[in-house]
Amino acid sequence: MPTYDYECEKCGKFELFQSMKDEPVKTCPKCGGKVHRLIGSGGGIIFKGLGFYQTDYKNKQKGGGSSKDKKSPPCGGSDSCKGCPKGE
Numbered sequence: 001m002p003t004y005d006y007e008c009e010k011c012g013k014f015e016l017f018q019s020m021k022d023e024p025v026k027t028c029p030k031c032g033g034k035v036h037r038l039i040g041s042g043g044g045i046i047f048k049g050l051g052f053y054q055t056d057y058k059n060k061q062k063g064g065g066s067s068k069d070k071k072s073p074p075c076g077g078s079d080s081c082k083g084c085p086k087g088e
Contacts, residue, residue: 005038
């Protein structure tokens with residue numbers, strides 16, 4: 001059973017644990033004031049396991065990654081450069 005958020009005009013926000021089949025509450029259980037049900041964002045969706053498209057994980061590639069992942073020195077790794085470490 002889900003938890004619903006409500007806002008009372010007199011005493012403020014509260015949560016109520018009720019069935020999805022139940023009608024929305026119209027009066028506050030604390031003070032008897034008029035109540036409005038708030039629209040929540042709900043739970044986030046988490047995708048786990050196999051069966052997703054290759055484009056779902058854009059940066060992950062099979063076969064060791066792309067050449068963009070490997071760092072090269074700013075000079076390009078030439079032999080004439082003496083200030084950069086080679087092959088990092």
